[in-house]
Amino acid sequence: MTSRLLDELLNRNSKVIESYQAPPPLVPMAEAARQTGAATIILSCSDPRLNPYAIFGIDSSLQGISMVRNAGGRAMDAIRSISVLQTIASAKTVVVLHHTDCGMTHFHDARVREALVKIAPQEEETINTTKFGEITGSIEESVKEDVEHLRSSPFILPGTSIVGLKMDTFTGVVTKVTEAQIAD
């Protein structure tokens, strides 16, 4: 029943582990991150074309970057993760990264609802009142919306910087759209 792709992933893992470098244990790593204040959270989209490690050239010289990814890189269901990550490592920078040609700009909530009602008609009321994160305006607007969502949330740590970035999917170019600061 398992897919051929999964077999391939597990095969590749068995080769990768031959040169795997053991990372530090969580508890001292979190303690160090709290002291340096360097922990950062990147919130980005699930899209297969957007690899945040590749796009930012992140290698082992850059420590303490946690990745939250969901459909669209939306803030709406990222608050739990940000709260947990800020509790663990006091991450004081949150980066919101959206990208052009995002699936959420093509597939709007009405389309997701229609697909879900087909498989779960008994849940129609729930489905029709659920937001799925559609992006109906520009990417700059969705980035600003999510930075504002986080800035106005009571659950984000005082002193947190929130930075909104946009990636052009076809050139890879990342530009800053907006930033906000939560008072200390």
Next chain:
Amino acid sequence: MTSRLLDELLNRNSKVIESYQAPPPLVPMAEAARQTGAATIILSCSDPRLNPYAIFGIDSSLQGISMVRNAGGRAMDAIRSISVLQTIASAKTVVVLHHTDCGMTHFHDARVREALVKIAPQEEETINTTKFGEITGSIEESVKEDVEHLRSSPFILPGTSIVGLKMDTFTGVVTKVTEAQIAD
């Protein structure tokens, strides 16, 4: 106000884009994924030590892998993303990947609640009734719990295979814990 790390990420991006290969546009890519049925979603933890691209050796020869990441790699707030990704590309394989020494095994819900009540005392009732995804048993158990969460959700596409994996954080070794199939 921007962090030095963010400046470094943007600097690295300006070098990365020099050799950036433009990916295909979303709409034909999604159409192709629907036809081949190869689209896969990997749900994993936000931990900086867990890079799913590295651990599975994912390169450009493997297409159509969407990444959902949150604190713990928990199913609890991943349903929206899975619904959207399945609507877009009919992803029929969902991989749940948890890892040993996960922050959620060290920082339980009580600790997250305590941290949040300090910054948002007016939200105490909401905070105390919110689940934050703690892992109190073994990683095998949390993987099985989340595979079951997805298997029993009415919102997952018929015919979806759900595979539960565990990564040993210190060796990088990924092993299969469980799998489940949603009837066609």
